[in-house]
Amino acid sequence: xKLLEMRALPEGGFPSRSGEPFRCDATAWAMLPxxxxxxxxxxxxxxxxxxAEAQAGDGSVSIALDHTDAYWPTAISVLAWSRSPVHxxxxxxxVQFLLETTGRHFKKEPDSPVQHDSSIPGWSWxxxxxxxxxxxxxxxxxxxxxxxAQHQRVxxxxxxxLDRQLPNGGWNYGNTKVFGVELHPAPESTxxxxxxxxxxxxxxxxxxxxxxxRAEVDRARTPIGLGWGLLGLGAWGEAPQGSSDLIxxxxxxxxxxxxxxxxxxxxxxxxxxxxxGILEVHNxxxxx
Amino acid sequence: MAHSQTxxxxxxxxxxxxxxxxxxxxxxxxxxGISAGRWYFRPRLQSxxxxxxxxDYGGNLSGLMVEGFRELGVAPEEIRGKRILLKPNLVxxxxxxxxxxxxxxxxxxxxxxxxxxxxxxxxxxxxxxxxRDTLAVYEESGLxxxxxxxxxxxxxxxxxxxxxxxxxxxxxxxxxxTFPALFKEVDWIVSVAKMKTHHWTGxxxxxxNLFGVMPGxxxxxxKNVLHHAGxxxxxxxxxxxxxxHFAIVDGIVGMEGDGPIMGDPKKVGVVxxxxxxxxxxxxxCRIMGIDPHKVSYLERADNWLGPIAEGSIEQRGExxxxxxxxxxxxxxxxAQQGIRLV
Numbered sequence: 001x002k003l004l005e006m007r008a009l010p011e012g013g014f015p016s017r018s019g020e021p022f023r024c025d026a027t028a029w030a031m032l033p034x035x036x037x038x039x040x041x042x043x044x045x046x047x048x049x050x051x052a053e054a055q056a057g058d059g060s061v062s063i064a065l066d067h068t069d070a071y072w073p074t075a076i077s078v079l080a081w082s083r084s085p086v087h088x089x090x091x092x093x094x095v096q097f098l099l100e101t102t103g104r105h106f107k108k109e110p111d112s113p114v115q116h117d118s119s120i121p122g123w124s125w126x127x128x129x130x131x132x133x134x135x136x137x138x139x140x141x142x143x144x145x146x147x148x149a150q151h152q153r154v155x156x157x158x159x160x161x162l163d164r165q166l167p168n169g170g171w172n173y174g175n176t177k178v179f180g181v182e183l184h185p186a187p188e189s190t191x192x193x194x195x196x197x198x199x200x201x202x203x204x205x206x207x208x209x210x211x212x213x214r215a216e217v218d219r220a221r222t223p224i225g226l227g228w229g230l231l232g233l234g235a236w237g238e239a240p241q242g243s244s245d246l247i248x249x250x251x252x253x254x255x256x257x258x259x260x261x262x263x264x265x266x267x268x269x270x271x272x273x274x275x276x277g278i279l280e281v282h283n284x285x286x287x288x
Numbered sequence: 289m290a291h292s293q294t295x296x297x298x299x300x301x302x303x304x305x306x307x308x309x310x311x312x313x314x315x316x317x318x319x320x321g322i323s324a325g326r327w328y329f330r331p332r333l334q335s336x337x338x339x340x341x342x343x344d345y346g347g348n349l350s351g352l353m354v355e356g357f358r359e360l361g362v363a364p365e366e367i368r369g370k371r372i373l374l375k376p377n378l379v380x381x382x383x384x385x386x387x388x389x390x391x392x393x394x395x396x397x398x399x400x401x402x403x404x405x406x407x408x409x410x411x412x413x414x415x416x417x418x419x420r421d422t423l424a425v426y427e428e429s430g431l432x433x434x435x436x437x438x439x440x441x442x443x444x445x446x447x448x449x450x451x452x453x454x455x456x457x458x459x460x461x462x463x464x465x466t467f468p469a470l471f472k473e474v475d476w477i478v479s480v481a482k483m484k485t486h487h488w489t490g491x492x493x494x495x496x497n498l499f500g501v502m503p504g505x506x507x508x509x510x511k512n513v514l515h516h517a518g519x520x521x522x523x524x525x526x527x528x529x530x531x532x533h534f535a536i537v538d539g540i541v542g543m544e545g546d547g548p549i550m551g552d553p554k555k556v557g558v559v560x561x562x563x564x565x566x567x568x569x570x571x572x573c574r575i576m577g578i579d580p581h582k583v584s585y586l587e588r589a590d591n592w593l594g595p596i597a598e599g600s601i602e603q604r605g606e607x608x609x610x611x612x613x614x615x616x617x618x619x620x621x622x623a624q625q626g627i628r629l630v
Contacts, residue, residue, distance in 0.1 A: 125507075188424075
């Protein structure tokens, strides 16, 4: 955790990269592994407060004050505040925003070249755009972690994620087939989706995706894909032996790529301290 | 003059004083009801495009590009001391499908060519629209090996804090556009695209390649803000506002059919270069056997962002007829219907 701790800003919160100013996404992501490592970590209070200062009146946390439509950091912020009584009201407002917000959804035209069901309300990256896999997965995780696992919005989110699962396994950003051709999966999207639906769907429904991700994680060496991949597999009790070795190898590749940005670094470290995934209460293996 | 202003009138379609004076001086009439960036009856724009044969990626691509610079009048004095940013097309990777992305050796050739002309620095930057894990695409495409060996910095544009400017193109409803702050630290932005068909736009070349400069943190993954604003509108707005300086298109092995990802490799054996991206894209379309006038964003760009008429583009290097290679078009994909160059 020292790698993360070194990046903390004196006034609280974290930048995307050293030497840069505060950023919401970086702060929320950085808080997650610190939270699992030590719920009383000294940096969590000031980081949570700095994040709270960035929260808008409607409960959203956007990437920047002049880009309020980019509300995608809200779900990560709700997760980051999850064990902090001091920030309970901020978490509550973030949850309310997520419950009331959907991506653009619409009835699919009969001759649409896009296969997925565009009518299911999930969550988008940016306001007034379509719903996609990772923001939906994060919102589902945030709501489940906040005690809303039975809420209709969570059901919608899970339904959307299952609809966007590729026929041959895995998820990508959120398209399945276009003009009749199945697209490629990606480990980060697959990991996020698997994490979100863990414990809510039978294993058989996602087995192909687990198989795909297991193979990908063996060769993944970059933080976002490996981090999400291990979280997703861990949520289903399928994390490979030697996960920590994979993480350390990926850390070592900073010699090649330069220092990872804070969000990527945090995502990579998270499986080390949350090997069963980021959902606190859903570590039991779902029925096969 | 005052009497003429009264006759023309004002309002949403009215003229500014500057436009009116220009019209009087040049005898050009500004038609009503068109976007502010588009002038009918203006003199036809002219530009050049350079086409070079390159049978494979193992040849002297930097030498070819230096020759291209010479043919296009890009002198060392123009490049000396400049900070160059190369923007490749890195979408996603798939085993056995290197033709999805700009080949790393084309980037190497461009890097070497700009350095030979005296560029102060050359960097490579991309913001993939589908994969959040940019480093994975960078690594799996083979570009990481090349840039690491060449000690060239790679920037992930998706996560860089941006700066916001007015949308000069005004084709979409987007009032502003947000570009990566890195762009304030460079002198030339070069679109290093891949020659491909596209299932939404017909073709994807140097202009469409610039979708990838828009940071995902503001536009999403995919960059859905741009899709909702209209893909073609957004292509035009980005190019009009950013004003890129140069284009290089990797047509050594392109993609035909269901581009930009799931199509088949298409060997063409060319590199196309030019200062004007519309002209370069029009030339690429003709090489692909596509009529650029039938590619909507190019037709709309014509004589505004650049010339697309063949007579307005001076071809340097190889003639189009000598390298034309009809790309397979799928007749069940609307954007690819009726665009064959006859």
